[in-house]
Amino acid sequence: MLRLFQCEITFSYFYSVEPIIFINFGKNKLVRLVSPGRLPCNFFFKALKVLVKIKKPGFLKKPGFSTSRLLTKYIKLLYFFLLILPLTSCQQSKSNNQIKALPQDSSIQVYFNHSQTSEYRESYREKIRKGDDLEQIIIDAISQANSTIDIAVQELRLPLVAQALVKKQQAGIKVRIILENNYSRTWSDFTPQELTKLTKRERDKYQEFLKFADTDEDGKLSQEEINQRDALKIIKNAKIPLIDDTADGSKGSGLMHHKFIVIDNRFVIVTSANFTLSGIHGDYDNYDSLGNVNNLIKIDSVELADIFTNEFNIMWGDGVGGKFDSKFGLQKPRRDFQQVNFGNNKVTVSFSPTSPTKPWIHSSNGLIGKTLKSAVNSIDSALFVFSAQRLSNILETSHQKNVKIRTVIEPDFAYRFYSEGLDMMGLALSNKCKYELNNQPWENPINTIGIPLLTSGDLLHHKYAVIDKKIVITGSHNWTEAANIGNDETVLVIENPKVAAHYVREFERLYVNAEFDIPRRIEKKVKQQEKECGEIKAPSTFAEKVIVDINTATVEELVRLPGVGKKLAERIIKARGEKRFDSLEDLERVKGIGKKMLVKLEGRVSF
DSSP, X not given: OEEETTEEEEEEOOTTSOOEEEEEOXXXXXXXXXXXXXXXXXXXXXXXXXXXXXXXXXXXXXXXOOXXXXXXXXXXHHHHHHHHHHHHHHHHHHHHXXXXXXXXXXXXXXXXXXXXXXXXXXXXXXXXEESOOHHHHHHHHHHTOSSEEEEEESOBOOHHXXXXXXXXXXXXXXXXXXXXXXXXXXXXGOOHHHHHTSOHHXXXXXXXXXXXXXXXXXXSOOHHHHHHXXXXXXXXXXXXXXXXXXXXXXXXXXXXXXXXEEETTTEEEEESXXXXXXXXTOOTTOTTOOOOBOXXXXXXXXXXXXXXXXXXXXHHTTGGGOOOOOOOGGGSOOOOOEEEEETTEEEEXXXXXXXXXXXXXXXXXXXXXXXXHTOSSEEEEEESOBOOHHHHHHHHHHHHTTOEEEEEEOHHHHTSTTOHHHHXXXXXXXXXXXXXXXXXXXXXXXXXXXXXXXXXXXOBOOEEEEETTTEEEEESOOBSHHHHHHEEXXXXXXXXXXXXXXXXXXXXXXXXXXXOSOOHHHHHHHHHHHHHHSSOBOSSOTTTSOOEETTTOOHHHHTTSTTOOHHHHHHHHHHHHHSOOOSGGGGGGSTTOXXXXXXXXXXXXXX
């Protein structure tokens, strides 16, 4: 960056974007001076910033000072880098050409906004970068609709998606939208008083919207700018039917966290991404940002579309009719996992939440756990947050069976006291000198738990795992108990090696540059807690309140249950061999287990 009196000249060379010289005259007046052309590159380069600060006017009067010589010196330096960087870029391009796109399944296509096999120009920041344009994939699918478009997504802030929906509605296509109630208001409708009550995160998002919508950069928003940039304003101006999770008459479910689209009762899009700038492209006010790391799958299956349409209709009720007959969260009817086969694919679907009073094995986390248990060779997972203790315990068992476990977790959540990443590393952090309920650090920890290297501001937002390089667990469902028992979520289990290969490649991209060393601050915190807290106890330790899968537990595990001895454990194993247990009441089939025993076992066993 070269500061010349009251302006700045900046040369920027970013990850797969154009090298550009800007002149900044202050007050957000940024003018592009030179664009030498796009130079593709597969690494993140932002090192060239030449900064000269001239603070005192007297400095210019010093003997021997020559403004022209100073300008000539640094302009030559800028052009020197302009000359050598293309050479570096060309060398890097050769390696880029070696990364070829993987073949897609004819029925299921997989996309990643940080993919290394494609690039696109963003529509909003006019930036060329690596990755699949998830927004354009969504728009293209919408544009091909012939009869219906149903969207259930936590947040929708992309104006081009909104415009595509308006265009289809005007063409006679039936469009319906469901949002999370915390994100169902237009930014432009917030009053000054309401803005003062926003959290810091919400205020930051609002400020980003102001910059995004202020296209003429005059510091204020005109009605025309709002109508062009506020996605929900565009949708509401067009009177597209839209509800949120208060349509059932409540104040909202845990979270309406779905991220799916159903088109023409045939095509289904399921993604981990919210329909926002930061979720797909990157923060508008951070040019380096490439967006939260997300995946998207497009599926062509009438049977699967029927399943998702049913989930949508349950939440929709009469829509905007005002009957309060929508159902969200635990008000939705309980449904078993649904499986469809088409082409080379076997797909199992689970919709969250599931009541904690129901068997865990029938919940979304139960489906994830069941799929993890099937691993023979490897489990690779890329997770936004991981706090589901039972899933960690299942992974530990797999590790003991020599299954290779590798995991990358979003840095903001990887080292929190409830993170199962800590368990996998053999660590435990307390909260107010108490461990998490049933906390169980691994006896044989692993060193293949890492945090990915991401651009500042971007998050690892995946919620997927690959089992034996042929089965994929993905969707909107984070690996948490909150998602399992409180949120409207989707879990897909896809059995197809061709589909899995895309997720394997994405995992390797994240894993190769991940950091695996335990941060010193965490080691220091563990020692500090041991010193300050003395003996740290959990509210109920695993040993005191064991939770076991009654259908898979060994004799040794069963005898840890209250009132269960070796002989009773053997009878349990014999009975489940004849017919599996699906509920607490089923255990009454076993001699020696009655009503009183069921009371003791409640909350201690899973199915």
